[in-house]
Amino acid sequence: MSQSTSIGRALDDERAFKYLLIAPAVFVILLIGLYPFIKLILTSFQNITMFDDDRSFNGFIHYARLFGDDRLWESLLHTAAFTAAALPIEILLGYLLALLFLDPMPLKRLFVAVILLPTVISPIVAGSTWRLMFDHRFGPINQIIAFLAGEEVKLLWTVDPFLVWPAILVAEVWQWTPFMFLILLAALSNVDREQLESAQIDGASWLMTFRKIVLPAITPVLFVAVLIRALDLVRLFDVIWTMTGGGPGTRTETISIYAYQMAFREFEISYSSAIAFLVIFALTALVIFALRRVEIAR
Amino acid sequence: MPNLQLRNVDKFYGGVHAVKDVSLEVPEGEFIVLVGPSGCGKSTLLRSIAGLEEISSGDIALGGRSIVDLPPRDRNIAMVFQSYALYPYLTVYENIAFGLRARKFSDGDIERQVKWASEMLAIGDYLQRYPRELSGGQRQRVAIGRAIVREADLFLLDEPLSNLDAKLRDGMREEIKRLHKQLKKTFIYVTHDQIEAMTLAERIVLLRDGIVEQQGAPLELFERPKNLFVAGFLGSPSMNFIEVELEEGGAALRLPDGQSLAWTGSLTLAPENGEFIWGVRPEHFSVASGESSDLEALIEVVQPTGSRTFGSFSLAGTHVVAELDARTEVAADRKIALNVDMERTACFDKLTGEAF
Numbered sequence: 001m002s003q004s005t006s007i008g009r010a011l012d013d014e015r016a017f018k019y020l021l022i023a024p025a026v027f028v029i030l031l032i033g034l035y036p037f038i039k040l041i042l043t044s045f046q047n048i049t050m051f052d053d054d055r056s057f058n059g060f061i062h063y064a065r066l067f068g069d070d071r072l073w074e075s076l077l078h079t080a081a082f083t084a085a086a087l088p089i090e091i092l093l094g095y096l097l098a099l100l101f102l103d104p105m106p107l108k109r110l111f112v113a114v115i116l117l118p119t120v121i122s123p124i125v126a127g128s129t130w131r132l133m134f135d136h137r138f139g140p141i142n143q144i145i146a147f148l149a150g151e152e153v154k155l156l157w158t159v160d161p162f163l164v165w166p167a168i169l170v171a172e173v174w175q176w177t178p179f180m181f182l183i184l185l186a187a188l189s190n191v192d193r194e195q196l197e198s199a200q201i202d203g204a205s206w207l208m209t210f211r212k213i214v215l216p217a218i219t220p221v222l223f224v225a226v227l228i229r230a231l232d233l234v235r236l237f238d239v240i241w242t243m244t245g246g247g248p249g250t251r252t253e254t255i256s257i258y259a260y261q262m263a264f265r266e267f268e269i270s271y272s273s274a275i276a277f278l279v280i281f282a283l284t285a286l287v288i289f290a291l292r293r294v295e296i297a298r
Numbered sequence: 299m300p301n302l303q304l305r306n307v308d309k310f311y312g313g314v315h316a317v318k319d320v321s322l323e324v325p326e327g328e329f330i331v332l333v334g335p336s337g338c339g340k341s342t343l344l345r346s347i348a349g350l351e352e353i354s355s356g357d358i359a360l361g362g363r364s365i366v367d368l369p370p371r372d373r374n375i376a377m378v379f380q381s382y383a384l385y386p387y388l389t390v391y392e393n394i395a396f397g398l399r400a401r402k403f404s405d406g407d408i409e410r411q412v413k414w415a416s417e418m419l420a421i422g423d424y425l426q427r428y429p430r431e432l433s434g435g436q437r438q439r440v441a442i443g444r445a446i447v448r449e450a451d452l453f454l455l456d457e458p459l460s461n462l463d464a465k466l467r468d469g470m471r472e473e474i475k476r477l478h479k480q481l482k483k484t485f486i487y488v489t490h491d492q493i494e495a496m497t498l499a500e501r502i503v504l505l506r507d508g509i510v511e512q513q514g515a516p517l518e519l520f521e522r523p524k525n526l527f528v529a530g531f532l533g534s535p536s537m538n539f540i541e542v543e544l545e546e547g548g549a550a551l552r553l554p555d556g557q558s559l560a561w562t563g564s565l566t567l568a569p570e571n572g573e574f575i576w577g578v579r580p581e582h583f584s585v586a587s588g589e590s591s592d593l594e595a596l597i598e599v600v601q602p603t604g605s606r607t608f609g610s611f612s613l614a615g616t617h618v619v620a621e622l623d624a625r626t627e628v629a630a631d632r633k634i635a636l637n638v639d640m641e642r643t644a645c646f647d648k649l650t651g652e653a654f
Contacts, residue, residue: 194383197350202397202444203371212396216387 037280044274050267062274071250072275075258082165082254083233086172090229091222093173094180098188101181116182118175127242130171134158134243158244161251168252171239176229183225187218220294227290234283255279301326302347302452302484307356309342309508316342318508319356329478329485331499333492335531339508340488344454347486349373360451371400376450380457382441384429390416391425394443401448415443418480419473435466442474446481455487459494471497492532496520504528521642526651529577529644535608537577538618541648544572551576555614559592562640574654577644580608583620584637585628591635595620600630609634 047058066072097115101108118126133139134157146153157167191214199209237256240246246253246261253261259279263272302324309317317339324330332340345351347358349370358366365373376397384393392399394415398408416422419439429437438458445453458474459467475498478485489495495502496516503513504527512524516532523529529537543552544561552558586592595611595618602608607622620636622628645654 192381192383194379194381195385197348197370198377198379198383198444199385199396199400200350200370201348201375201377202448203400204396205400208400212388213385 040273040276040280043270044277046270048269050269062271065271066274066278071253072255072258074250075253075255078252079234079236079254079256082169082172082236083230086169086176086233087226087229089169089173090177090180091184091226093177094182094184097177097181098185101185102188112182112185116178119178119182121175123175123238124242126171126175127239130167130174130239131158131243134167159248161248164244164248164252168240168243171243172233172236175239176232180225180229183221184218187221188214191217223290223294227287230286231283234286235279301361302486303357303359303362304343304347305357305359307343307346307358308354309339309346309351310354316508317346317353320505320508320510322503322510322513324484324486326484327482329475329487329498329500330503331487331489331495331501332503332505333489333495333499333531334505334511336490337507338505340490340505341456342508343505344456344486344488347452348375348377348454373452374448374450375452375454376445376448377454378441378445378456378458380460382429382437382461384437384440384444386429389426389428390421390432390440390443393429393440394425394447397444397448411447412443415447418446418477419443434462435470438462438466438470442477446477451484453481453483453485455485457489458487460489460491467494474498493534496532502532504531522653523577523644524653526575526577526646529646529653533579535580535619535621537579537644538616539646540576540578540613540616540618542574542576544574546572548572553593553613554616557593557613559638573648575646575648575651577646578618578638579642580619580621582639582642583622584639585622585626586635586637590637592638593636594633595636596633597628597630600628 044062045057045059047054047056101112105111121129134141136142136154136156136159139157141157142153142155145155155163157163195213196209199213204212235256236254237260240252240254240257241260244252246257250258255275256279259272259275262268262275266272302322304320304322307317307320308315320339320343332343334340342351346353349365349368353366357364360373385396388396391412394412395408398411403411412425413422416425419442421436421439421443424432424436424440429440432440438461441458445455455474459470462470471494474485474487487494487498495504499516501513502516502519504511504519506527512519512528519528520532523532523537526539530539541554544550545552545558549561550558551561595609595613597609597611599610600607601610602624605624607624607626607628608619609622609628610617610619612618628634646652647654
């Protein structure tokens with residue numbers, strides 16, 4: 001009896017020691033993860049602006065305001081539409097590029113490294129550079145178009161409401177297609193060569209081979225890549241911020257830019273907290289839904 | 299049904315000459331085995347026939363028609379890969395049906411063909427499973443099933459048994475042979491395993507460094523090897539090579555350890571200075587029963603396998619293995635008297651390695 005309790009105590013001691021070991025890590029995670037999140041939720045129920053020191057709670061007023069905020073829904077629509085446009089283009093271009101690099105070729109590593117360069121550039125720098133590229137007077141894009149067209153062009157890429165989104169799309173696709181390329185290259189290199197040869201001998205068309213062999217083999221990897229990129233695109237901020245600042249007007253305002261504007265231009269701290277919570281809620285729901293799908297597929 | 303012809307086929311990989319001027323005639327319905335050590339060009343040759351590799355020069359013809367410019371799908375061949383190359387995301391049924399679907403067969407035809415193949419290979423119970431749910435042997439059967447459902451002119455098998463364990467391999471070997479008998483199609487089978495080559499082939503083509511060293515019926519190659527390489531490659535344990543000297547008059551052989559034995563072998567044309575390499579297979583030895591014996595050996599290691607026993611001894615540094623009757627009482631470190639079946643031994647030139 002006394003022996004078993006002493007064993008029990010030893011086990012308790014051991015467990016306590018384990019908790020002690022992970023305590024610092026848990027503390028840091030709580031501090032930088034959970035605390036701001038709770039603070040965010042609290043703030044969204046308060047009445048904080050930067051104009052006064054009113055910190056009173058006002059219930060769901062900010063959340064009610066979300067529903068009537070046309071600018072908010074417009075920015076969400078921008079975000080969704082841009083994600084829906086950019087993602088397939090990045091996948092397709094990345095896939096085609098990866099196909100090019102599947103076969104052995106001289107200096108392959110060097111070429112891959114060069115292709116990957118855009119992704120290692122800071123988005124802020126990339127955005128600023130693309131704004132210069134698209135500048136209507138000095139930008140090389142207009143000059144190239146002028147050269148090809150044979151006459152002077154003054155396309156207002158970062159101002160014209162019909163040209164700003166294509167310009168941002170070019171910058172974003174330029175920067176992130178290499179990411180898709182790299183992941184798809186790795187996935188495609190792992191497709192079993194003998195299976196492809198066997199399909200060749202069986203007489204399968206390109207489409208049949210792709211649908212029955214290649215696509216199922218790369219789907220898990222492709223899925224993760226799409227998820228990462230989708231999350232990136234939903235919180236897209238820096239490239240647009242540097243290229244157009246969300247303008248003209250609110251034409252290129254995404255949800256992130258709108259939340260930023262609300263917090264640091266309009267100083268509506270509590271309201272922007274409510275927006276941020278909405279975004280977090282939506283993204284979490286998206287991720288959970290996506291992971292479910294993966295598990296079902298398995 | 300067409301026969302296969304290879305005419306002066308060459309294949310270079312960059313600077314490597316993998317297949318060197320190989321010509322081969324395969325009549326319809328023959329079971330031919332390409333065998334050789336790794337890197338001898340046998341797989342390259344098979345893949346060239348399949349159209350998975352382009353040949354550098356020469357011609358491959360099926361039924362008199364050149365197929366070198368045809369893509370694999372138009373050559374009407376079927377292939378079984380070493381890794382099986384089953385499609386992991388399709389069921390066994392769909393794996394077998396794949397080639398038929400690709401060729402737009404009707405659902406009824408597909409079902410009939412798959413049923414026929416799966417019954418023949420005894421995999422009818424697994425049709426709705428996925429390849430990952432099958433054992434190695436079952437996967438192998440599916441791979442074969444996928445090859446036989448299409449009415450291909452030519453079956454190419456690339457080391458199909460090398461991923462199986464020894465026991466399964468023996469069983470599948472027999473089944474492949476039976477399959478060939480039933481289908482009456484041309485089989486080209488690549489292996490590095492000389493036992494598979496000997497047991498399966500109607501004709502063996504033995505390759506080394508991209509060159510056909512010798513081709514012919516298995517026993518012909520076994521009994522009358524053209525050179526030291528062929529003699530050493532076929533047979534397990536392999537042939538013993540002993541440097542000997544024919545004594546003046548050609549009546550006796552002097553072994554490296556000084557023993558001499560009366561020579562009644564078939565060597566008629568004595569090489570200059572009488573030295574040559576004497577090829578004796580383990581089974582050419584037998585324990586001397588009566589008074590007379592050909593040579594004495596100090597057995598160093600005994601390896602009983604149950605059905606037969608191998609005893610190793612050395613003759614002045616030359617390692618020799620003799621196959622002995624399993625019931626002989628032999629112990630290591632004992633001297634025994636051996637007889638040699640002189641008529642069946644082989645003699646090779648010391649310099650060129652060619653058989654006399």
